[in-house]
Amino acid sequence: MISRATPVLAITGLKHGYGHKPILTGVEIELNEGAHHLLLGPSGSGKTTLIHAISGLLEPDDGSVVIDGEAMTGRSPAARDALRRSKIGLIFQSLRLVSALTVRENLHLAGRLSGHPTTDAAIDALLAQVGLGHRCSAKPRHLSQGEAQRAAISRALIGKPRLLIADEPTSALDDENADRVASLLIETADRNGSTLLVATHDQRLKKLIPRTVTLLSQSIAVP
Ligand SMILES: Nc1ncnc2c1ncn2[C@@H]1O[C@H](COP(=O)(O)OP(=O)(O)OP(=O)(O)O)[C@@H](O)[C@H]1O
Numbered sequence: 001m002i003s004r005a006t007p008v009l010a011i012t013g014l015k016h017g018y019g020h021k022p023i024l025t026g027v028e029i030e031l032n033e034g035a036h037h038l039l040l041g042p043s044g045s046g047k048t049t050l051i052h053a054i055s056g057l058l059e060p061d062d063g064s065v066v067i068d069g070e071a072m073t074g075r076s077p078a079a080r081d082a083l084r085r086s087k088i089g090l091i092f093q094s095l096r097l098v099s100a101l102t103v104r105e106n107l108h109l110a111g112r113l114s115g116h117p118t119t120d121a122a123i124d125a126l127l128a129q130v131g132l133g134h135r136c137s138a139k140p141r142h143l144s145q146g147e148a149q150r151a152a153i154s155r156a157l158i159g160k161p162r163l164l165i166a167d168e169p170t171s172a173l174d175d176e177n178a179d180r181v182a183s184l185l186i187e188t189a190d191r192n193g194s195t196l197l198v199a200t201h202d203q204r205l206k207k208l209i210p211r212t213v214t215l216l217s218q219s220i221a222v223p
Contacts, residue, residue: 013064
């Protein structure tokens with residue numbers, strides 16, 4: 001018998017809408033360990049809605065989301081929060097760093113919340129990986145936009161997530177910086193053993209992450 005590894009993300013028959021407006025109508029996705037994908041789709045096609053359903057920030061109208069063998073759907077908000085913290089690293093466009101804390105303290109907090117409390121040395125090593133070794137003690141308001149983005153990437157990785165999801169990480173960046181951020185996401189995901197899903201309408205990323213999941217107006221196809 002052929003044994004198959006458990007997918008990091010398995011979505012079946014996922015449907016969600018707002019009011020009477022259907023947005024996601026039967027999404028099917030399976031992502032395996034270490035397979036990085038772009039989640040493409042025009043503005044309004046439901047990329048953020050899908051990310052929220054994957055990460056348990058909303059309970060979809062129908063269908064199932066399973067993360068690394070554990071159901072995200074059909075569970076209480078508290079159980080969804082716990083699963084998200086233990087398995088998923090999220091990087092949103094608004095970076096959501098805690099302004100009163102230094103970069104290092106932000107990572108400590110994220111580590112504790114994910115159930116992976118860690119040491120200053122491990123945090124500083126992770127920050128050094130993204131070129132922020134010299135900014136450990138800075139508060140978020142003193143970081144440039146690019147530095148804050150790298151801090152958010154490090155924070156998402158602190159719990160060694162099985163699945164790393166970035167929502168539009170490069171749309172506001174010029175070509176050089178878009179390349180830099182996308183390469184950093186791929187390198188850090190690989191180094192930490194995370195599967196990467198990058199939601200974007202930035203077609204420039206296709207050359208770095210050729211596998212795509214495309215969200216059409218009301219359906220999804222995985223080539
Ligand atoms: N909480 C909400 N209540 C009502 N409608 C919503 C809500 N959230 C999103 N929508 C609508 O659902 C549709 C999909 O939104 P979503 O943000 O998921 O798309 P997107 O593909 O991420 O778009 P963009 O690329 O512009 O960020 C849009 O038409 C949006 O206006």
